[in-house]
Amino acid sequence: MKTGPQRYPGASTAYWCQGRYPGSPMEVNVVVLHTTEGRSLPSYDGGALAPNLTAVPDFSLRRLDWFQHFDIDVSSRALRNLAGGVETNTLNVCQVELVGTCDPATHAKWEQANYAHIYWPKAPDWALTQLAEFLRWMHAEHGVPLTGPSAWPAYPSSYGNGAGQRLSASSWSAFKGVCGHMHVPENDHGDPGAIDFERLIALAEGAPIPSEEDDMPTAAEIAAEVVKQLPRATWLTDGLIKNVNPGTSEANPTLSPSQALANTEAVARRIDRRTADQTAQLGALSAAVAALAAGGGLDAAEIQAAAEAGATAALDRLGDALTEGV
Template sequence: MSGGLVAKAGPQRYPGASTAYWYQSKLGGDSMESNVIVWHTTEGTSLPSYSGGTEAPNFTAKPDFAAKVLRWYQHFDFDTSSRALVHAGAVATNTLNVSQVELVATCDPATHAKWTKAGYAHLYTPELPDWVIRDLAAFAKWAHDQHGVPLTSGVTFKAYPGSYGTGNGVRMSNAEWLSFKGHCGHQHVPSGNLHGDPGAFPMVAILTAAKGGTTPQEEDPMAGLTKKDIFDAVWKTDAIAAPSDAADVKTNPNWQPQSILRDLQARVRRMDATVAAQSAAITALAGQVGKGADTAVIVSAVQKAITDAVIKVDVDIHGQDT
């Protein structure tokens, strides 16, 4: 990036953004050709006042949970310096070809837990839903298409509170900041900035979606599969030779899902067989005792009842196509 007053090129208003809170008219700002987007979180659930605009970014994106869209507010032109960064060092910040976006959200896990317990609808940056990533990606694509902001980042978005402070391990040096282009967070900006927002921001997913790819949250390995497809994948064995023995089941990967489930089913039925056999034996025993039969007759009757029950269940297990 390189600073300086230049003529602004390209459309300066993001399509659909409200200018109800427009601060440029009273506060002005430096003109530049922005090649960096700095992302922030407001750490609140409503549109901030930004101290009358004196701490405002270029844009604020506020979630509409009912409609599942982000509502955009614009406070300065895309290529006019805004005021959400600290400048207390050797290099410029707000005026150094930077356009800034505040997302109405929190990056703080403690705040997230408190708001969740209180029942407040809110965004938490490590867990942004697909529709938020979609709308943030649309903005990143517009900034790229209309202003040439690279769809790259190259920095690590560290989770809050570890992202706070000058020694957070991800904040740029002055030299790195001067040469940076693309997307970063408040946690990366030097020159007196301490803030750790936007925490563990899903920058990779946003930029991937902006390039026309799918985000990790949208990938579904079960997409398009019917219940029959899933059933056949587990049970159908028309094209696979039956395993010859238990060892084959363990060594043949094609058989493992089917054989494991079939084995479980067989075990359950054998348990049923044991219960049935015991019940039959008890019934037979009771009947013979009531007749005053001798021991040999009782043993023979019990053995026959057990054998009959086990044979019946074994036929059920091996003789039916389940």
């Protein structure tokens, strides 16, 4: 029996699958988390393998975009279900696919290629927070308990039942709460791996949400960006460094190590000033948005998102500043 709201607020139905695959009505008391092991919204074989919802990261706005494929209280199709065994897809389960990976090898490959992605065992706070908001909604509107298995082993140990985490048929039939694909019987997938389940549930229960300032680049992050540029500096046999800055290399084809470090320090100081300016501008713009919205006719949430996107784009130019200065 279907009760409660059937659409997650804000979720797009642009990729709706229930018309082609009607599913079975049920009263949800379980959420199963998957990872897609890809970087974009999957096709799900035209809906034949689709979950109830997919969460797609938007890195420019630091948010999860939600796509709903089935009603909350309708069975979806992302779990294996063997004939004659326990029910999986139809056992009061709402399934969520998280775009990204739980595989450390895939994460390393994508990171080396500079592909934007979420490695869910180390998901950024904004992604984990928005997943927690969904779980909080499922708890409030559908009574899904904010509890789950104690074991969330890392992939690939989680594949099959390599870490002993998979539920028995009887335990699965009695289970209510939040679990992973790795826990469902009759299945062998190991996603979502070692997601920070304790932190996720704490956020869903109302733990303090990280502020926007927490996402501003720290000194350590700036240093990491500098290190990413260091391979571009070619050390010559006489102890000098080839100047790879096209704006200054003709006049100064080489740099001493001390000059290179001095240039790097100057770039870091410029980045620090730019970051401070962007923070101040964002704060002022937020206040202006609130004042304009109070006057009516404006959507504060949309304007705020645009403001944050502009600030994020400015911060993304940090790497360009480093390239210019080294």
